[in-house]
Amino acid sequence: VSPWIRLRALAVLALCGVPFAGVHAVRPIRAQQEVLRASLSGGVALANGTRGGDDAGHPAVDARGKIACAEGDEPISLSWPEGWTRTTQTQRERALSPSFPGPDTDASETSSSSRDVITNALSSSSRRLLLKLAPLVLGEKDTLIVGAVGGSVTLGDTRRPDLAYPALFAAGLTEALANRAGEDKRKRDVSVAAVNGAMGGTGSGYFALCINRHLSMDADIVLVELNVNDGTDRSFERVHRKILDRASRPAVVDVLAEVWKEKMVEDREDSDAGRSDTHPGVFFSREVVPGEQWRSRLETLKHYAVPYVSQAEAIAPEVSRDSKTFPDAEGAFAPDAFLNAADVAHIRNHTFTSAGLHLTTYGHGILAELLLHAVFRVVEHHAPDLCRGSLERALTAARAAESSVEALNGGRGVGGSLRGDVADRPGGVDSCHSPEALLAATVAGVEDSSLNKGDEEKGGWALAADASPNTGEKKWGVETSTPGAAWTVSLDTRVVRTRGGERDDPLIETTHDSGWAKGSVITVAYLASYENMGVAEGFCGGACFCAPFSINATWDKPTSELALFEVHTTPPTEDCRITLSLRPIEGNEGPVTRFKVLQMTVQEEFVEADRARAAMQEAGGAENAFRANRMTGGAEGGRGVSRSRAKTREDAWSDHRTTIRIRGRS
Numbered sequence: 106v107s108p109w110i111r112l113r114a115l116a117v118l119a120l121c122g123v124p125f126a127g128v129h130a131v132r133p134i135r136a137q138q139e140v141l142r143a144s145l146s147g148g149v150a151l152a153n154g155t156r157g158g159d160d161a162g163h164p165a166v167d168a169r170g171k172i173a174c175a176e177g178d179e180p181i182s183l184s185w186p187e188g189w190t191r192t193t194q195t196q197r198e199r200a201l202s203p204s205f206p207g208p209d210t211d212a213s214e215t216s217s218s219s220r221d222v223i224t225n226a227l228s229s230s231s232r233r234l235l236l237k238l239a240p241l242v243l244g245e246k247d248t249l250i251v252g253a254v255g256g257s258v259t260l261g262d263t264r265r266p267d268l269a270y271p272a273l274f275a276a277g278l279t280e281a282l283a284n285r286a287g288e289d290k291r292k293r294d295v296s297v298a299a300v301n302g303a304m305g306g307t308g309s310g311y312f313a314l315c316i317n318r319h320l321s322m323d324a325d326i327v328l329v330e331l332n333v334n335d336g337t338d339r340s341f342e343r344v345h346r347k348i349l350d351r352a353s354r355p356a357v358v359d360v361l362a363e364v365w366k367e368k369m370v371e372d373r374e375d376s377d378a379g380r381s382d383t384h385p386g387v388f389f390s391r392e393v394v395p396g397e398q399w400r401s402r403l404e405t406l407k408h409y410a411v412p413y414v415s416q417a418e419a420i421a422p423e424v425s426r427d428s429k430t431f432p433d434a435e436g437a438f439a440p441d442a443f444l445n446a447a448d449v450a451h452i453r454n455h456t457f458t459s460a461g462l463h464l465t466t467y468g469h470g471i472l473a474e475l476l477l478h479a480v481f482r483v484v485e486h487h488a489p490d491l492c493r494g495s496l497e498r499a500l501t502a503a504r505a506a507e508s509s510v511e512a513l514n515g516g517r518g519v520g521g522s523l524r525g526d527v528a529d530r531p532g533g534v535d536s537c538h539s540p541e542a543l544l545a546a547t548v549a550g551v552e553d554s555s556l557n558k559g560d561e562e563k564g565g566w567a568l569a570a571d572a573s574p575n576t577g578e579k580k581w582g583v584e585t586s587t588p589g590a591a592w593t594v595s596l597d598t599r600v601v602r603t604r605g606g607e608r609d610d611p612l613i614e615t616t617h618d619s620g621w622a623k624g625s626v627i628t629v630a631y632l633a634s635y636e637n638m639g640v641a642e643g644f645c646g647g648a649c650f651c652a653p654f655s656i657n658a659t660w661d662k663p664t665s666e667l668a669l670f671e672v673h674t675t676p677p678t679e680d681c682r683i684t685l686s687l688r689p690i691e692g693n694e695g696p697v698t699r700f701k702v703l704q705m706t707v708q709e710e711f712v713e714a715d716r717a718r719a720a721m722q723e724a725g726g727a728e729n730a731f732r733a734n735r736m737t738g739g740a741e742g743g744r745g746v747s748r749s750r751a752k753t754r755e756d757a758w759s760d761h762r763t764t765i766r767i768r769g770r771s
Contacts, residue, residue, distance in 0.1 A: 174490060174491075174492035174493075174494070175492065175494065178492045178493055178494040179492065179493050180491055180492055180493070181242050181243065181484075181488060181491055181492065181493055181496055182242065182244075182282060182283075182284060182293060183242055183281055183282060183481070183484060183491070184281055184284045185281060185477075185481070186277050186280040186281055186477075187280075189277060189470075189474055189477070191437070191467065191470045191471050191474055192419065192420070192471055192474045192475065192478075196419045196420055196423070196475075197419065197474065197475055197478035198478075199415075199418045199419050200414040200415050200416070200418055200419035200475040200478070200479075201412070201414060201475075201478070201479055201482065202230070202403075202406070202412045202413040202414070202415070204230035204231075204406075204407070204410060204412050205230060205231060205412050205479065205482055205483070230410045230411065230412045231412065231483045231486070231487075232503050232506055232507060232510075233354060233355070233356035233357070233507070234326070234356040234358070234412070234479075234480065234483045235483055235484075235487055235499060235500065235503045236354070236356065236500070236503050236504065236507060237249065237325040237326055237355070237356045238356075238480060238483060238484060239484070239487075239496050239497075239499065239500040239503070240500070241282060241295065241297075242282065242484060242496060243493060243496060243497065243500070244293070247293070247294060247295050247296065248295070248296050248297070248298070249278070249296075249297045249298070249325050249326065250297075250298050250300060250321060250323055250324050250325050250326075251271055251274065251275045251278075251297060251298065251299045251300065251324065251325070251326045251327075251328065252300045252302065252320045252321050252324030252326070252327045252328070252355070253271035253299065253300070253301045253302060253303055253327070253328040253329075253330070254302050254303055254312055254316065254319050254320055254327070254328075254329055254330070254331070254344075255303040255328070255329065255330030255331055255334075255360070256303060256304065256305055256306060256307055256308065256330065256331070256333055256334040257303070257305035257306060257462075257463060258303075258330055258333055258360075258362045258462055258463065258464060259271065259301065259303035259328070259330045259360070260301065260303040260304065260305050261301075261464070261469060265466075266301060268466045268469060269299075269301060269303075269469055270360070270464075270469040270470070270472035270473045270476070271299040271300075271301050271328055272299040272301065273469055273470055273472075273473035274299070274328075274472075274473040274476045274477060275297040275298060275299035276297075277473055277474075277477045278297045278477060278480060279295055279296060279297040281477065281480075281481075282295045282297070283295055300320075300321045300324060302318075302319030302320050302321070303319075303330070304319070304726065304730065306334060307334055307726040308331060308334035308335055308340075308726070309331045309334075309335075309337070309340040309341040309343075309344050310337065310340045310723055310726070311723050311726020312331065312340075312344050312726065313340040313341075313343040313344050313347070313709065314536045314537045314706050314707075314708075314709065314723060315536075315537035315539075315704075315706070315726065315730070316344060316347050316348065316537075317347075317535050317537065318537055318539055318730065320348070322351070322353065323353065324353070324355050325353075325355055325356065326355060326356045326357075326358065327348050327355045327356070327357045327358070328358055328359075328360050328476070329344065329345070329348070329357060329358070329359045329360065329411075330359070330360040330361075330362055331344065332359075332361050332362060332363065332398060332399050332402055333362055333363070333364060333398075333462050335398065337710075338401075338405065338524060339524055339526070339527050339710065340710070341402065341405055342405050342408075342409075342522065342523055342524060342527055343527060343528060343709060345357060345405065345406075345409050345411060346409070346519050346522065346527070346529070347533075349409060349411075349518045349519045350517055350518040350519045350533065351518065351533070352518075352533075354507065354518050357409075357411050358411070358412055358413065358414065358476065358479060359402065359406055359411055359412070359413035359414075360413070360414060360416075360472060360476070361399040361402060361413050361414065361415045361416060361417070362399075362416045362462065362472070363395040363396045363398065363399055363416055363417045363462070364395070364396045364398070364461050364462050365393050365394070365395050365396070365424070365440060365444065365448075365452060365461030365462070366393065366394065366396070366452055366455075366461050367389040367390060367391065367392065367393055367394075367452055367453070367455065368389065368390045368392045368393070368394045369387060369388070369389055369390075370388045370389065370390050387455075389455060390429075391428060391429050391430075392425050392428055392429050393424055393425065393428035393440050393452060393461075394421065394424075394425060395416070395417035395421050395424075396417075399415060399416075399417060404523065405523055408523040409519065409523075412479065414472070414475040414476055414478075414479055416471070416472065416475070419471070419475055420438055420443075420471065423436070423437070423438035424438045424439075424440065426438070427439040427442075428440055440452060440461070442465070442467055442468075443464060443465055443467050443468030443471055444461060444462075444463065444464060444465065444468060445463040445464065445465060447463070448461050448462060448463050449461075484496065487499035487503075526602055527602075528600045528601065528602060528709035528710070529600070529601040529602075530597075530599070530600060530601070530707075530709075531597075531599050531601055534597045534599070536706055536707045536708075536709055537704065537706050538594075538596065538704055538705045538706065539704055539730075540568055540581045540582055540583050540702075540703070540704065541568070543583050543594055543702065543704075543705060544568060544583070546594040546595055546596060547592065547593070547594055548593050548594065548595045548682060565585060565587065565590055565592075566583055566584065566585040566590060566592040567583070567584065567585070568581065568582075568583055569581070569582060569583070569584050569701070570582075571701075580632075580703075581703075582631075582632060582701040582702055582703045583701070583702045584632075584699050584700060584701035584702070585687050585699060585700060586687070586697050586698060586699040587687060588639075588687050588688065588689055588698070589686055589687065589688075590686060590687055591684055591685070591686040592684065592685050592686070593646070593682050593683065593684040594682065594683055594705070595647060595680050595681065595682050596627060596681050596682075596683065596705065596707060597678075597679050597680075597681070597707070598624075598625035598627065598649060598674055598677045598678055598681045598707050599625075599677045599678065599679060600625065600677060600707065600708075600709055624673060624674055624675030624676060624677065625649075625673075625674050625675070625676075625677045625681070625707060625708070626671050626672070626673055626674070626707070626708040627671070627672045627674060627681070627683060627705055627706070627707055627708075628669050628670070628671055628672075628705065628706045628707075628708060628723065629656065629669070629670045629671075629672060629683075629702060629705055630667055630668070630669055630702070630703040630704045630705070630706070631656060631658055631667070631668055631669075631670065631700065631701060631702050631703060632658060632665060632666075632667065632668075632701040632703060633658050633659070633660050633665070633666055633667070633668040634658065634659070634660070634664070634665040634666075635659065635660060635661065635662060635663050635664070635665075636659075637697050637698055637699060638658035638659040638690075638698070638699065638700065639658060639659070639687050639688060639689045639690055639698040639699060639700050640655050640656065640657050640658065640659075640687075640688045640689075640690055640700070641655070641656040641658070641685045641686065641687060641688075641700045641702075642654075642655055642685070642686050642687075642688050643655070643656065643672065643683060643684060643685050643686075644684055645672070645674055645681065645682065645683060645684075646682040646684060647678070647680040647681055647682030648676075648678035648679070648680045648681060649674045649675065649676065649677075649678050649680075649681035649682070650674065650675055651672055651673060651674045651675075652673075654670075654672060655688075656670045656685075656700075657690070658700050658701070659690055667703055669723070671708075683705070685700070685702070687699070687700050704730075706723065
């Protein structure tokens, strides 16, 4: 018999599941999936590895014993957590973006061209998730960090950060990985930690500049929830570019939450609620439906192959069903079940100022289940037999694909931009400088004396935190109360523009219709108040120029708030030096006159039409960060960011001195 015939015979035996010397018997992928499906009640597709929710939302039977791993192989440790039954299998499947590999997709199905093979749905949208999850599932590592950025939906109740969906997802994944497969009943020592960098009322206009201030640099998986607090399309894109381009190459999953409201109808006959008092001429039914804003995000997510889970797609049919019987609405998906009572009142009263988005603990649990299902889907697709060998081979292939993608992108974690005039910072330079970052940027002109000495010896600028007389919370910034005290910081103002998928030269080598875009814009965020505030006189130096400027921190409003001042500089350079010095206002000196800088940013928005909107979001985000005492950023390990099982923010800063002297560098 010829060697060719022998080889074909061996291949047939392997596909039929017959073991023989030197070859592990592996069932065809589709055949194994059929066995898994048949093991579940009603033929529900197994999308969570070992347990799936049936249509009643209860865990289905464990199907692990239906398929044996090949000789020399062993099962992987992954099991759906007990009691995670808020959603049904159908809802979890509806939530997933189409880019997730389907349970019926053969892992060998690829396109013909080399670029298509690398960037198809299988090897792109699920690749980074697989790269971060597989080592944990295989036991190559025992820790994983889940980072999260977003608004109040992600932040949750600040009194119970452990009940926000990022922490619940981390806890569920820990439990799913802790149970060992087979007869070994010992628990694995595995830890998945959630680091929540969300801020209420904050959108992509701020996070596009200050993402590193809120997202730990060691995050493995990043959850992004920026749909509700709308920014511009370009700022939304920049957030994703910056995360995906990090050296650690994190996996990104978008959480598309939505605003819920009563459905509008055209006439009274179709209305269960009658005419709206706040919206004359408009009628509403009692049916609660989600908004459609999340769909506007899909173009960007598709371009960057970022998978997502959609809250609206998952539960809209059930919410519609359970909301119609108001005021006696009942059921697992009545608005009262997953939305806060205040939000439900806004929905029913048609006051849409802050309606229908803040979640109850049950609502956070729904999002956590959708995310956990997405994780299980990736593992189940790449290892349909739930055995180590399959997952190890998939991990090897994913690593090779990631290397190929980086080579195509010139060594970067992202390729060309979707929109023109989307900014990149060279080498990952940060655009957002918190008070601590400004300390590191100090170069000259600071008096070498401590603010902790007596008044007669005070001098210079320092990192300081005022305690609010109303709330007692500390508000960090760099300030001085010494007239004439000068402080100089050096900032990198170079910004690279992307056009048509290519990186252009720095702005100085390009032209643009708007004058500001020919140079750079540094935004100074400072404390404005009605008393004891002075004027900062400023000028530029180093390798950049600007017109001399003055920033008056005194205003007539009886409040203390964050304000912004723009400094237009040219040319863009690696060493643009900004010098500030305090000048008291004549007649308003008071016992103490001071000036306080809260942060500085280098602007990245090139399109004038969107610039005002981005600036408004930057101001709001900076104000929120200021009030939340978010002084530092992810490069420091996320200090000032809510990390599960870590100290509280107050505890973490309890041993930190209120003022820290700035040390200059040459």
